Amino acid sequence: MTRAFLNLDPKDMLASGKQRAVYLHPFDDSKLVKVLLTQADTEGRSKFSLFLERWLPSTRDRQIRKEYLEYLRLMLSNQGAQFRPPITHMFGFVSTQLGLGCLTERVQSSKGVLGDTLFDLIEQGRLTQEHVEMLNDTVARLYELNIRASDLTARNFVFGRRQTADGLGPKECVLVDGFGDIHAVPVRTMANWANRMGLDDSMKRLCRNKPIAWDQTQRRFSYIGRD
Numbered sequence: 001m002t003r004a005f006l007n008l009d010p011k012d013m014l015a016s017g018k019q020r021a022v023y024l025h026p027f028d029d030s031k032l033v034k035v036l037l038t039q040a041d042t043e044g045r046s047k048f049s050l051f052l053e054r055w056l057p058s059t060r061d062r063q064i065r066k067e068y069l070e071y072l073r074l075m076l077s078n079q080g081a082q083f084r085p086p087i088t089h090m091f092g093f094v095s096t097q098l099g100l101g102c103l104t105e106r107v108q109s110s111k112g113v114l115g116d117t118l119f120d121l122i123e124q125g126r127l128t129q130e131h132v133e134m135l136n137d138t139v140a141r142l143y144e145l146n147i148r149a150s151d152l153t154a155r156n157f158v159f160g161r162r163q164t165a166d167g168l169g170p171k172e173c174v175l176v177d178g179f180g181d182i183h184a185v186p187v188r189t190m191a192n193w194a195n196r197m198g199l200d201d202s203m204k205r206l207c208r209n210k211p212i213a214w215d216q217t218q219r220r221f222s223y224i225g226r227d
């Protein structure tokens, strides 16, 4: 069933990033609704990005537009039913009493409503070799599919399962945010080699101060544990 308007229960807010609050979908448990936070809610963002948004509200819209463009590009060039994208599916928009909601799929863990992020696992000392293998599988697909990504942070990689036509899918790592080429000069979109260089940089940054190391020649992370 599709509805153009959803009433979200504030109790169903599961997580919140710097830009969006994440709610459980009121009647479809395979989905989440991401609502854009208003400026007042966006604590912890740099003064510069708040300034930009006040004077150029289109910067935030632009980010969402780029995210969707990347999703469209990916899905149009991989139309097979078996295709499992390394990023979350995006199902369009819905109005809510809290603002515009972006419908997306839920990555769930066996215990929690949402899967753990790479950030959570590292913070809580629960990262294992198995997680690093799942991360590497996703990273390999990001390169293979030439996904444009601008914000590969540990909070944007979520481990868990997604709903498929045959029930819950395999345990995997999914990039839930931060894809799309938001750069003013979109060299990453113009050339695949430029995108691969950008991804290399992001991977190096991602492992900084974390118990994983980036091997540039293999384009893989390895688990190095804690000192």
Ligand SMILES: Nc1ncnc2c1ncn2[C@@H]1O[C@H](COP(=O)(O)OP(=O)(O)O)[C@@H](O)[C@H]1O
Residues within 6 Å of the ligand: 015, 016, 017, 018, 019, 020, 021, 022, 032, 034, 088, 104, 105, 106, 107, 108, 114, 115, 117, 155, 156, 158, 176, 177
């Ligand atoms: N599809 C998803 N499945 C599971 N958890 C998610 C999903 N999308 C987001 N999250 C959780 O919500 C947090 C914030 O969502 P995100 O889309 O990254 O918002 P922001 O744009 O504000 O960074 C993430 O760090 C993650 O913990």
Ligand SMILES: [Mg+2]
Residues within 6 Å of the ligand: 017, 018, 155, 156, 177, 178
């Ligand atoms: Mg995020």
